[in-house]
Every structure is written in structure tokens, then in C-alpha cells.
Amino acid sequence: MRKILLSTLMLAGMAGAGVLPASAQDKLQDKLSVRLDFSPWGVQAAMHLAQNQGWFKQANLDVDIQDGRGSGNTIQLVNAGQADVGQVQVGLVGSARAKGATIRSIATFQHRTDLCILVDRDSPMKSVADLRGKTVVVFAASPWAPFIDVYLKSGGLTRDDVKVDVVDAAALFGTYIAKRADGMMSTTGSALPIAEASRPSKCLLASDAGIAFPSYGLVAREDTIASKGAALHRLIEVEQRAWQQLRKNPEDGVKAMIAERPDARLDPVILLNQIKLTLDYFDTPATQGKPIGWQAKEDWEAALRSMQAAGVVNAGWNAADYYTNALVE
Structure with missing residues (x-):
């Protein structure tokens, strides 16, 4: 018993000193x-x-x-x-x-909340209501998905007023950069820096429509x-x-x-x-x-x-x- 205790204490001391073999340290x-x-x-x-x-x-x-x-x-x-x-x-x-x-x-x-809709930086769009007659793109599993109708409603809109294109996640940026959509539903931190080189953009924030996320x-x-x-x-x-x-x-x-x-x-x-x-x-x-x-x-x-x-x-x-x-x- 004394030998076991001594061995345990020695291992603890060696670990503290950083001299245990790598395999022992991993354990x-x-x-x-x-x-x-x-x-x-x-x-x-x-x-x-x-x-x-x-x-x-x-x-x-x-x-x-x-x-x-x-x-x-x-x-x-x-x-x-x-x-x-x-x-x-x-x-x-x-x-x-x-x-x-x-x-x-x-x-x-x-x-x-950093959910946002990217639109052209020089676009006159400033709020939800400005999306009337526009096309926005989103991917099916986006955090945006459940909030789309609530967001549009805050500006007096429905999906009859705004075309919402649902694409594969891999096609999201390509669709927006190619200007096949007026806006892209994403997040501020991830999307704005990527869009900068190909399509300089600004954000319409979900939080401005009262959405907390x-x-x-x-x-x-x-x-x-x-x-x-x-x-x-x-x-x-x-x-x-x-x-x-x-x-x-x-x-x-x-x-x-x-x-x-x-x-x-x-x-x-x-x-x-x-x-x-x-x-x-x-x-x-x-x-x-x-x-x-x-x-x-x-x-x-x-x-x-x-x-x-x-x-x-x-x-x-x-x-x-x-x-x-x-x-x-």
C-alpha cells in the first residue's frame, strides 16, 4: 500500500514538473x-x-x-x-x-443579433418595406428560415410581395454575387467581409425589425x-x-x-x-x-x-x- 501511495505521489510530482512521458501526460x-x-x-x-x-x-x-x-x-x-x-x-x-x-x-x-440581409451598399434600401418587389436568397437550414415571415410582416409585407429563393448553402454566395438576387439572408460577421471584393454591401438588420436571436x-x-x-x-x-x-x-x-x-x-x-x-x-x-x-x-x-x-x-x-x-x- 505504501509503495502504491509513493508511486502515485511521484507521478503527481512528475506531472507538475512536466517530466512525465507524453503518453502519461495525455492520460x-x-x-x-x-x-x-x-x-x-x-x-x-x-x-x-x-x-x-x-x-x-x-x-x-x-x-x-x-x-x-x-x-x-x-x-x-x-x-x-x-x-x-x-x-x-x-x-x-x-x-x-x-x-x-x-x-x-x-x-x-x-x-x-447579427442576422442581416445583405444589399448593395449604394442601394436606397434601408428597411424591410424597401424589399417590396425584390428577390432575396436564403438556404433552407439558415437561422433566418423561421423568421422570414415575421421579418416581412414587420414591414407590412408577405412572400407575395418579396420573392424568397431557397437554395443550397453552397450556392448562396454565388447567387448573390452574380446578382441573381437583390438581397442575401446571412449574418453580418460572416458575409459582409466576403462580399466586399465582389459586391460591396450593407446590412438590413433583423434586430431593426424587433427580432432577437x-x-x-x-x-x-x-x-x-x-x-x-x-x-x-x-x-x-x-x-x-x-x-x-x-x-x-x-x-x-x-x-x-x-x-x-x-x-x-x-x-x-x-x-x-x-x-x-x-x-x-x-x-x-x-x-x-x-x-x-x-x-x-x-x-x-x-x-x-x-x-x-x-x-x-x-x-x-x-x-x-x-x-x-x-x-x-
């Missing part, structure tokens, strides 16, 4: 799989920066960062137990739970939150550190993403602008002065009212079912 690290929303773009900068700088390893985490095929697909995989954490549009938690998913938002970084953050299943809470807490702490660094030096995120995804042929100018726009949408009045990732009940209640109006969730919801701050505080 001591908590493994987490993180599925992102899409192929690399600026909103993922903190995750890649943390990986590139070795901050996850310093937090005793072995993080497998996976590129995704859309926030909806990532949520499905997380709910199916095929990934521990998803970095997604957390507003989609509402529709996922309505379909029986057991996921919650465990941290939201972008609290402001929390943007990017992290989600996990309730049983994962219960069983891996300590590891998830450290993951969020590292993400907070990375976002703080990006607030001071967004260029660090560009370098990290290019280093971590060298085959993705990423454009540093687009990445930098995406990171800056991501940071612009971080805070609401309810989250000012709170830790990065902390979620306000008021913001979730506003979002759920929008979801109820769009038919995404039924009346009688409880905001606390959709998020938790337990891993942020």
Missing part, C-alpha cells in the same frame, strides 16, 4: 471534442488561437477541434453524442429543444454538462482568455487560424474583418461588465419571445431551460 488530460459551425472563418478565431498557443494543454485539456457543416448539423451531432461541444448560433437551441434535444447554451460570446457561443448536452462540467469550465476559461487577447490584437487570430488550417487557403484580410465584426456583436446592455460568455436572462427571454412569434417554440417556455451560466461564473 492525465481531459479529452473534449469541439465541433465548429462551418469551415474556418473569423468567429472561430478564439478556438484556434487557444489551440495554437497551447492554452488548452496548459489547462489540462486535449481538445479535438472539428470543422462543421452548419450550426444545425453541429447541434444534431452534439445532441447525438458525437461531439462534446458545439460552437454554433446558440439561438438554434430553441428549435432544437422544441424537437426533443437536451442541449443548452453553456456560454454565449456574441449576444447581439443570440448569435455564436458554445452548446452541450445536459448529461455532458453534468459529467464533464469541470473540463467544460476550463474550456470556457481558455476561450475567455483568447477572446480577451483578440480584443487587443485581432491579428493574432488571423495568424493562428492560418497556422492551424494551412490547407484552407484563408484570406487574411477577410479573416481580420470577420474577427472585428464578431467582436462588435459581443455585448448587449444586459451583459455589459459581465464575464465573456455570461448570459442574461433578459436576452434569452427576448429571444424566446421572437421564437414564439415565429412558431419555433410554444408558449409557456422557461428561459432557464435553454442556457446555464454555471460553467462561466
